[in-house]
Amino acid sequence: MSKLKDREIKTAYDIQTKANIFFRPFDQRVESIKKLTKWIKSNEDEIKTSIKLDFKKPDIEIELTEIWICIKEADLIIKNLKKWMKPKKIAKTLTLITTKSYIQKNPKGKILIISPWNYPFQLTIMPLLAAIAAGNSVFLKPSEKTPNVSNLIKKMASEIFSPKDVVVFEGGKDTVNTLLKHDFDHIMYTGGIEVGQLIMQNAAKTLTPVTLELGGKCPVVVDKDVNLDRAAQKIIYYKFMNAGQTCVAPDYILVDSSVCDEFKAYCVKYIKRMYGDSELIKNNPDYCRIVNDEHFERLFNKLEESLNSGDKVIFGGDYDSNKSYFSPTLISSKMSSHIMKEEIFGPILPIIQVEQIEDAIENINSKDAPLAAYIFTNNKSKVNYFIGNIKSGAICINDLTLHLVHSHLPFGGVGKSGIGRYHGKFGFDEFSNEIPILKNINNSPLMLLYPPYTKRVRKIVNLVRKLF
Numbered sequence: 001m002s003k004l005k006d007r008e009i010k011t012a013y014d015i016q017t018k019a020n021i022f023f024r025p026f027d028q029r030v031e032s033i034k035k036l037t038k039w040i041k042s043n044e045d046e047i048k049t050s051i052k053l054d055f056k057k058p059d060i061e062i063e064l065t066e067i068w069i070c071i072k073e074a075d076l077i078i079k080n081l082k083k084w085m086k087p088k089k090i091a092k093t094l095t096l097i098t099t100k101s102y103i104q105k106n107p108k109g110k111i112l113i114i115s116p117w118n119y120p121f122q123l124t125i126m127p128l129l130a131a132i133a134a135g136n137s138v139f140l141k142p143s144e145k146t147p148n149v150s151n152l153i154k155k156m157a158s159e160i161f162s163p164k165d166v167v168v169f170e171g172g173k174d175t176v177n178t179l180l181k182h183d184f185d186h187i188m189y190t191g192g193i194e195v196g197q198l199i200m201q202n203a204a205k206t207l208t209p210v211t212l213e214l215g216g217k218c219p220v221v222v223d224k225d226v227n228l229d230r231a232a233q234k235i236i237y238y239k240f241m242n243a244g245q246t247c248v249a250p251d252y253i254l255v256d257s258s259v260c261d262e263f264k265a266y267c268v269k270y271i272k273r274m275y276g277d278s279e280l281i282k283n284n285p286d287y288c289r290i291v292n293d294e295h296f297e298r299l300f301n302k303l304e305e306s307l308n309s310g311d312k313v314i315f316g317g318d319y320d321s322n323k324s325y326f327s328p329t330l331i332s333s334k335m336s337s338h339i340m341k342e343e344i345f346g347p348i349l350p351i352i353q354v355e356q357i358e359d360a361i362e363n364i365n366s367k368d369a370p371l372a373a374y375i376f377t378n379n380k381s382k383v384n385y386f387i388g389n390i391k392s393g394a395i396c397i398n399d400l401t402l403h404l405v406h407s408h409l410p411f412g413g414v415g416k417s418g419i420g421r422y423h424g425k426f427g428f429d430e431f432s433n434e435i436p437i438l439k440n441i442n443n444s445p446l447m448l449l450y451p452p453y454t455k456r457v458r459k460i461v462n463l464v465r466k467l468f
């Protein structure tokens with residue numbers, strides 16, 4: 001880490017510390033969010049170009065998952081911020097009858113946001129919007145694995161924000177480590193589990209609260225009592241969007257053995273319908289590429305080891321490292337397979353047969369809690385059984401991933417898939433300190449309880465304890 005960057009971080013930190021002495025009022029927060037929305041709308045082409053330079057995502061996927069979602073979040077905040085900021089009146093209690101109380105949401109201060117490469121724009125801008133809404137100043141550290149997007153985010157911040165409010169530092173782990181030398185008021189990290197643990201260990205030194213948006217193996221249960229064609233269509237869409245490099249993408253399928261072959265055939269049908277035959281997919285711009293060689297190799301090794309342990313390819317298994325191309329790949333697998341150890345985070349989908357719903361739940365709960373769990377069934381009691389027994393950050397029934405798009409649902413993991421929640425009001429709350437405020441009258445009757453503890457005080461205490 002260069003001494004210059006070290007100094008730049010320290011200078012920005014001091015500037016924001018000074019600027020945070022007074023809280024940012026409503027108008028200033030809304031103005032910042034409007035500026036950000038305007039910038040996104042007028043720089044859509046630059047956003048698309050830089051994402052494509054980092055890795056080839058289809059235009060439609062960029063528009064929906066990187067741009068539209070941020071604009072929608074900004075609109076929601078602008079519409080609701082006044083209401084969210086309004087102190088919440090709290091009912092009186094009998095013992096404190098002369099008081100008035102409310103809860104106020106105050107900014108936390110300086111927020112450090114560390115984001116990953118897979119949705120490099122969205123996963124930096126969504127937490128930024130929430131942090132601004134809550135009145136904070138922000139340090140952004142986008143991923144070094146998507147340098148063009150990181151650079152564009154830095155340019156954006158310099159064009160529309162003062163360093164008093166938002167600064168961007170590019171770079172990898174060295175930059176993170178330098179940033180972590182400073183005492184932030186909250187750290188939000190999105191990425192893999194191991195680095196999440198490092199961030200939390202570091203934050204513990206200064207008792208800094210954290211939001212950790214991590215990963216995991218998101219399971220899908222497919223029951224026999226469901227429209228298999230529709231289930232396969234949805235699963236294939238959400239698995240192979242962004243070439244499986246999505247934290248809430250289905251990681252593996254547990255399908256009722258009586259319909260397994262039929263389900264596999266539907267999956268193949270939808271891969272071909274969405275992306276074409278094996279040869280066509282290779283050149284299809286609607287199919288995303290793998291972000292870099294390191295991840296390509298990771299996926300290659302995963303598939304090799306899975307096949308060596310007895311798994312069989314149902315579809316795909318092709319790749320071209322020169323083009324960062326890894327085909328949509330379906331494999332017949334088992335819970336003990338090598339591929340079931342860690343999150344796949346790429347376009348390989350293991351399909352595993354199960355005999356009954358209880359087996360599916362046992363298999364899922366034998367692993368760390370995922371970010372999302374999915375079930376396809378028309379059987380209400382199976383839905384209830386699933387909801388009642390699965391430990392997961394979220395649950396979606398007869399669809400996938402949509403909970404992430406719903407502005408009024410909290411987003412986040414449990415256990416190893418993360419700590420904390422954001423999106424919509426949940427993001428505003430995450431970056432706010434909830435402050436209880438109480439006001440009393442001058443001549444409070446509670447003063448009758450003060451020393452000296454005379455017989456009169458004793459009588460009042462006895463009465464209070466009897467009545468309340």
Ligand code: NAD
Pocket residue numbers: 114115116117118119123141142143144145171172173176177190191192193195198212213214215216246247248343345371413418
């Ligand atoms: P990444 O490699 O881009 O790392 C994320 C951030 O951590 C980057 O800014 C990087 O610079 C920093 N970093 C990396 N190594 C570090 C180290 N040793 N010390 C300090 N900082 C370090 O992204 P990734 O980790 O490959 O992201 C993929 C993971 O993120 C997957 O597990 C995925 O499921 C998860 N993810 C979760 C969510 C969510 O919302 N929960 C969203 C996207 C991705």
